[in-house]
Amino acid sequence: xxxxxxxxxxxxxxxxxxxxxxxxxxxxxxxxxxxxxxxxxxxxxxxxxxxxxxxxxxxxxxxxxxxxxxxxxxxxxxxxxxxxxxxxxxxxxxxxxxxxx
Amino acid sequence: xxxxxxxxxxxxxxxxxxxxxxxxxxxxxxxxxxxxxxxxxxxxxxxxxxxxxxxxxxxxxxxxxxxxxxxxxxxxxxxxxxxxxxxxxxxxxxxxxxxxxxxxxxxxxxxxxxxxxxxxxxxxxxxxxxxxxxxxxxxxxxxxxxxxxxxxxxxxxxxxxxxxxxxxxxxxxxxx
Numbered sequence: 001x002x003x004x005x006x007x008x009x010x011x012x013x014x015x016x017x018x019x020x021x022x023x024x025x026x027x028x029x030x031x032x033x034x035x036x037x038x039x040x041x042x043x044x045x046x047x048x049x050x051x052x053x054x055x056x057x058x059x060x061x062x063x064x065x066x067x068x069x070x071x072x073x074x075x076x077x078x079x080x081x082x083x084x085x086x087x088x089x090x091x092x093x094x095x096x097x098x099x100x101x
Numbered sequence: 102x103x104x105x106x107x108x109x110x111x112x113x114x115x116x117x118x119x120x121x122x123x124x125x126x127x128x129x130x131x132x133x134x135x136x137x138x139x140x141x142x143x144x145x146x147x148x149x150x151x152x153x154x155x156x157x158x159x160x161x162x163x164x165x166x167x168x169x170x171x172x173x174x175x176x177x178x179x180x181x182x183x184x185x186x187x188x189x190x191x192x193x194x195x196x197x198x199x200x201x202x203x204x205x206x207x208x209x210x211x212x213x214x215x216x217x218x219x220x221x222x223x224x225x226x227x228x229x230x231x232x233x234x235x236x237x238x239x240x241x242x243x244x245x246x247x248x249x250x251x252x253x254x255x256x257x258x259x260x261x262x263x264x265x266x267x268x269x270x271x272x273x274x275x276x277x
Contacts, residue, residue, distance in 0.1 A: 002105045004219035006212040011113045013208040017201035022124035025193045030129045048150045057235040060152050068247040072254035074167050078174045079261035085178040
């Protein structure tokens with residue numbers, strides 16, 4: 001017997017909160033992307049747990065799509081970071097204030 | 102407490118601590134290494150929850166491909182240490198900590214105030230063959246869409262990452 005589903009849910013909430021805190025507070029673009037990755041991973045954990053609880057494979061199938069989206073997002077995100085670094089010479093999100101009045 | 106539940110709690114603690122260490126590092130490189138530990142822990146959790154194929158994909162895609170991509174980019178661009186003062190950092194962390202605390206306490210209250218007695222999950226495993234058959238029978242269209250999304254991401258990354266060289270038309274205009 002494994003733990004109840006609520007404990008899996010609690011762990012996923014903790015991981016999601018850590019990822020969200022990372023994405024909100026850090027000013028380094030790479031750390032912001034890492035926060036987004038942690039959040040996607042926590043969502044995947046919930047799907048796998050729910051798939052086991054209701055004995056349906058839909059949850060596991062959805063995690064594959066989450067992986068796909070994470071891979072696509074990180075590829076485009078890192079390309080954007082390289083582009084911005086080449087263009088402005090910095091990866092600090094606070095320095096992109098060209099539109100500031 | 103059975104063997105499985107003890108294993109789950111150990112893995113949960115390891116994953117949580119590794120993630121916490123990852124998000125508080127000043128060096129992005131150290132964060133990546135901690136994050137690899139965290140993803141390995143999550144992969145084992147997936148295996149424990151009856152998804153061996155997803156555990157494999159987690160190690161290959163997340164801990165392998167995505168983290169190596171991050172490492173490449175970190176080594177490619179030079180990151181200047183941020184000149185942010187400690188006070189400003191604390192001012193940024195405070196709202197995040199408060200909001201995360203609220204979310205976590207609400208989740209904990211919801212879990213522990215649940216009137217139904219918690220039913221432990223029964224172990225079950227869905228092998229790769231079973232999952233693949235299910236995926237291509239029920240979700241063949243989303244699979245096609247996912248592959249299309251990957252193609253678009255590839256084209257977008259190539260477009261954003263191209264060099265600074267001028268296009269042939271502009272070169273010809275400049276030459277005479």
